[in-house]
Amino acid sequence: MPTTTNPLRLWTDLTLFDGVQIHTQSMAVVVEGERIVWVGPKTELSASQLASADLMGTGGVMTPGLIDCHTHLVFGGDRADEFAQRLEGVSYAEIAAQGGGILSTVKATRAASEEELFTSAQARLEALMADGVTMVEIKSGYGLTMADELKMLRVARRLGEQNPVHIRTTLLGAHALPPEYAGQPDAYIDLICEQMIPQAAAEGLADAVDVFCEGIGFSVAQCERVFQAAQRHGLAVKAHAEQLSNLGGSALAARYQALSVDHIEWLDEAGVSAMAQAGTVATLLPGAFYTLRDTQVPPIDLLRQYGVPLALATDGNPGSSPIFQLTLMLNMACTLFRLTPLEALQGVTKNAAKALGLAEQAGVIAPGRHADFCLWRARNPYELVSTVQPGRLQQRVFRGAVTHG
Ligand SMILES: N=CN[C@@H](CCC(=O)O)C(=O)O
Ligand SMILES: [Zn+2]
Numbered sequence: 001m002p003t004t005t006n007p008l009r010l011w012t013d014l015t016l017f018d019g020v021q022i023h024t025q026s027m028a029v030v031v032e033g034e035r036i037v038w039v040g041p042k043t044e045l046s047a048s049q050l051a052s053a054d055l056m057g058t059g060g061v062m063t064p065g066l067i068d069c070h071t072h073l074v075f076g077g078d079r080a081d082e083f084a085q086r087l088e089g090v091s092y093a094e095i096a097a098q099g100g101g102i103l104s105t106v107k108a109t110r111a112a113s114e115e116e117l118f119t120s121a122q123a124r125l126e127a128l129m130a131d132g133v134t135m136v137e138i139k140s141g142y143g144l145t146m147a148d149e150l151k152m153l154r155v156a157r158r159l160g161e162q163n164p165v166h167i168r169t170t171l172l173g174a175h176a177l178p179p180e181y182a183g184q185p186d187a188y189i190d191l192i193c194e195q196m197i198p199q200a201a202a203e204g205l206a207d208a209v210d211v212f213c214e215g216i217g218f219s220v221a222q223c224e225r226v227f228q229a230a231q232r233h234g235l236a237v238k239a240h241a242e243q244l245s246n247l248g249g250s251a252l253a254a255r256y257q258a259l260s261v262d263h264i265e266w267l268d269e270a271g272v273s274a275m276a277q278a279g280t281v282a283t284l285l286p287g288a289f290y291t292l293r294d295t296q297v298p299p300i301d302l303l304r305q306y307g308v309p310l311a312l313a314t315d316g317n318p319g320s321s322p323i324f325q326l327t328l329m330l331n332m333a334c335t336l337f338r339l340t341p342l343e344a345l346q347g348v349t350k351n352a353a354k355a356l357g358l359a360e361q362a363g364v365i366a367p368g369r370h371a372d373f374c375l376w377r378a379r380n381p382y383e384l385v386s387t388v389q390p391g392r393l394q395q396r397v398f399r400g401a402v403t404h405g
Helices: 047-051 080-087 091-096 102-111 115-128 147-159 184-203 220-232 250-254 268-280 287-293 300-305 326-337 342-347 350-355
Strands: 008-017 020-034 035-041 053-058 061-064 066-068 134-140 167-173 208-214 237-242 260-263 281-286 310-312 372-376 391-396
Touching: 008 047, 008 300, 047 053, 053 391, 061 066, 066 326, 066 350, 080 091, 080 147, 102 147, 102 208, 102 220, 115 134, 115 147, 134 184, 134 350, 147 167, 147 184, 167 184, 167 220, 184 220, 208 220, 208 250, 220 237, 250 260, 250 268, 281 350, 287 326, 300 310, 310 326, 310 350, 342 350
Parallel strands: 008 053, 008 061, 066 134, 134 167, 167 208, 208 237, 237 260, 260 281, 281 310
Antiparallel strands: 008 020, 020 035, 061 372, 372 391
16 A cells, blocks of 8 residues: 555546546545545646655545445344245245244344454444445344344444444334244334334434335334434434335335435336335345346336435345345346346435435545445446456545455
């Protein structure tokens, strides 16, 4: 890594994807401290910029730091047995109905100490960071008691404190009905609304609140109560909705100005329209679609027609998407959902930032923004989408600090 002696640092001769579009002329980026101060064609760099800058990199492709806006990175145990069961034809919903699936991870997560959860999540986070990720959303949802949900959120916060990455946390108490509340889902929703949300908000442990609105999750009415409680405590909302069926959770979430609705394989036009009006992002999770061998493709054309921003994420979790490689999602989203390569790139940068409520702070390379970006050994940003090839990350820059390469 070049040593820094000047106040300015310079990357030049770049093909630049700035989060919105691709600039093919030889581009340059100048950084001062933690911030980008100049972006433009190399030919427009001033003599004084050149004289007072350390050259940090020449050539290659630069993109914003990638943003994984939907993960379940903190969990105990594994679900390798369930993977084998699904190959034998048992469905995700059947496994859940037998008390497996999410609930088997709940058991393992409850049994794990904070330290154990931290260590296993740290390894998964390192895989994401080595893949160019500088911001990760992490959900709770495998604790399902107040103590265990807060334990997960504390681990997520600590991951952010101890790594060069920005972590956003989401309370997902309404992920599954815990066994001790069998037959009493409304009483469990009371616990979420009256205890978990207020406590997570009071301790500053959650940036948002999420729900699983589904036959094997919670009803629209139950999710609405969770959204109301989130609103009372000033927390933004998100939803897992329309993954296995169309319950109308997306339209509900849009009524509460959800930041994003995620999965949405079964989303209908009314839901798309509601999301467009609310400015809610559609987060596509091709890893779950692939793992569950789903055949119902999200309504991409309708989402485009209504101008709903499309984000992409790994959904990294032990069951439905045990995949911790965001660049693979670029390729899968195009192959499985027919996104264009440009839509895929926007989905892990600008639109992923919007899905986290951070459209003005992240996902774009522009003057004034944090110097969060990646330099890749590639000739063309589309190569990052078309070709699945780990090891192309040359430099990963987080708030000005080069941490990889
Ligand atoms: N759909 C619900 N929740 C997670 C699955 C988590 C799991 O299977 O453990 C998801 O986003 O895919
Ligand atoms: Zn999820």
